[in-house]
Every structure is written in C-alpha cells, then in structure tokens.
Amino acid sequence: MPVVSLTDERTWFWHEIQHAWIIARMAELVKNKSLAWKVSSQGLHDFLGFEGKILLSTVMEDELLDKLTLKDYAEIVAAARPDATMVPDVYTYLDDPLCLSWQQTIKSANLAKAFSGFDVPVVGLVKGAIGKQVAWSTQNIVALGYQTAALPCRELVRLDLLDGMLMGIVGILRKRTREPRLLLYGLSYPLGKYQRELSYSGFSWFINAKRGLYQKQGNVCFLTDTTVRFEECGCVACKGKIALDLREDVKTLALHNPSADNWEARVDGIGKAGVPIRRQIRTWWTS
Ligand SMILES: [Zn+2]
Numbered sequence: 001m002p003v004v005s006l007t008d009e010r011t012w013f014w015h016e017i018q019h020a021w022i023i024a025r026m027a028e029l030v031k032n033k034s035l036a037w038k039v040s041s042q043g044l045h046d047f048l049g050f051e052g053k054i055l056l057s058t059v060m061e062d063e064l065l066d067k068l069t070l071k072d073y074a075e076i077v078a079a080a081r082p083d084a085t086m087v088p089d090v091y092t093y094l095d096d097p098l099c100l101s102w103q104q105t106i107k108s109a110n111l112a113k114a115f116s117g118f119d120v121p122v123v124g125l126v127k128g129a130i131g132k133q134v135a136w137s138t139q140n141i142v143a144l145g146y147q148t149a150a151l152p153c154r155e156l157v158r159l160d161l162l163d164g165m166l167m168g169i170v171g172i173l174r175k176r177t178r179e180p181r182l183l184l185y186g187l188s189y190p191l192g193k194y195q196r197e198l199s200y201s202g203f204s205w206f207i208n209a210k211r212g213l214y215q216k217q218g219n220v221c222f223l224t225d226t227t228v229r230f231e232e233c234g235c236v237a238c239k240g241k242i243a244l245d246l247r248e249d250v251k252t253l254a255l256h257n258p259s260a261d262n263w264e265a266r267v268d269g270i271g272k273a274g275v276p277i278r279r280q281i282r283t284w285w286t287s
Helices: 026-031 033-042 044-048 062-067 070-080 098-115 131-143 154-158 162-176 204-210 250-260
Strands: 021-025 053-057 084-086 122-125 149-152 182-185 198-201 213-216 219-222
Touching: 021 026, 021 044, 026 033, 026 053, 026 062, 026 070, 033 044, 033 070, 044 053, 053 070, 098 122, 098 131, 122 131, 131 149, 131 162, 149 154, 149 162, 154 162, 162 182, 204 213, 204 250, 213 250
Parallel strands: 021 053, 053 084, 084 122, 122 149, 149 182, 182 198
Antiparallel strands: 213 219
16 A cells, blocks of 8 residues: 655545555644645545555654643544544554553554544554553454454564564464554565465655666666666556656656555455445454
C-alpha cells in the first residue's frame, strides 16, 4: 500500500494507476492546521480525488503523539472520513529500560481496547521493544478482535531485528486467527516469506524516485545499474520502457516503484467501509 503525501500532489498517482488502498498520514493533519481544515471540510476522498480505500495512519513523531488525546484522534478521524484507521501509536524504543517499554506496550494495549469499539474499521498496532512484549501485544490485538495488525518496522529493519520479531508475531497470528494478516508499515519491498500473511506499506517508492532509484523485486538500484538499465519493464507505468528511459522521467519512475513489487497482495482484508468495527469482530480466539 503506497503511503502518499497530502501536501505533495506528485504522489497522487491514481489518475494513471489504480491501487485498491492508499495510506494517508494523520501526522500531516496534526502538523498543518490549514490542511486539516481543508481535509475536514471535504473528507479525505474528495480532497484527494481518490475513489479507492484510504487507511489513515496514526504512526507519527513522538512530540506529536504527546499532544493528542483520544478525543482528538476520534475528531480527526470523524472529520477526515477514511475507510480505516489504526490504533493510536505509542513510542517504544529498543534500547529503553524495560519498565519504560512495558509501560508503553501496556498503554498501547489500553488504546487498542478503547479503539476496538470505534465506528470505523481499525487496524491494531503491534508494539514492544523485546520479543516478549511484541508477543503480548499481538495476543492482545487478536483477543480484542482486530482483523488486521500493523507493525511499524523501520527501526527493526535498521537494527536487523525484523526477522526474529516476525517469526513470533506470524506464529501467534497463524495459531489464533483464521486469516492472519500483518501490514509491515515502513517497509515497501517484499521479504519473500510469509507471503500469505504479509502486506507492505511505505513512502520509499516516492523518495526513491526523487533520488533516481529504481525498485525491482525488493531491490533498489540506480537506473544505470547493469542489471536493469536495458531491461524492458512491463508494469503499468513503464509499458515496456527500459530503466534508462526513466532518467529524466521522475513521474514514471515514481509510478513504476509501487507497481513493481505487487503491493496489492492481501490488502483487501482491512475492513469494509462503513461497517462498524463492532459488527466485524469475530471470535477467532480458539485456544
Ligand atoms: Zn515499470
């Protein structure tokens, strides 16, 4: 699922390419009052001119998280009218003292409980600094009836901890849900494993394009790279062009990047628009 920018229309690609879901960031609405006003007067769909589904991400910088109350979240979501949102984020750092990361993990669980009665489909957020916390957080999300969980994973990738965490999370989801689904937030290339469970989201497709970087099967390379430069790409953006043809064409490159890695996989399970989450909750807890 491509993350788009509400303030940069170059990321609004839907006139050229269809994606079932996109992600907009609540952080942009919190930081920019005039943008928030415009979006709330129209709703996200009309503001963006996008007819697909929109997930409003709550992942944001710590200083913004501290400002928001539960009521603020509810008001922003009600005004923006997305098709789904996420449980509010908390900050857990891998090098925090354990008592602090437990505090944040428990806070996240309480937020998940508060949002499980929300009137818009909600994606649970898996949080935690160590395996035990992440497992506890995942079990809690499942117990509350969330159909889809998201894992913010930029820091996990940076510290090379993603694989270990995923093994634990996917294991729990497989055991306790009928259709395990995990959205990796901040990772826009496929891992090549857990193909049934994982979907991907990120903004790197656009950042990479601005830097002249070309995505192919989870790898990123320069357009002049010998492995891609003369290779024709059959994606909906390139339509047979070779990578070198995109040197002066940031727009096509930006459209190629999210098309290249088949982001559409398994993103249709987040929730049905307009169906209150209460009615979607199923008892998957079998053990
Ligand atoms: Zn392409």
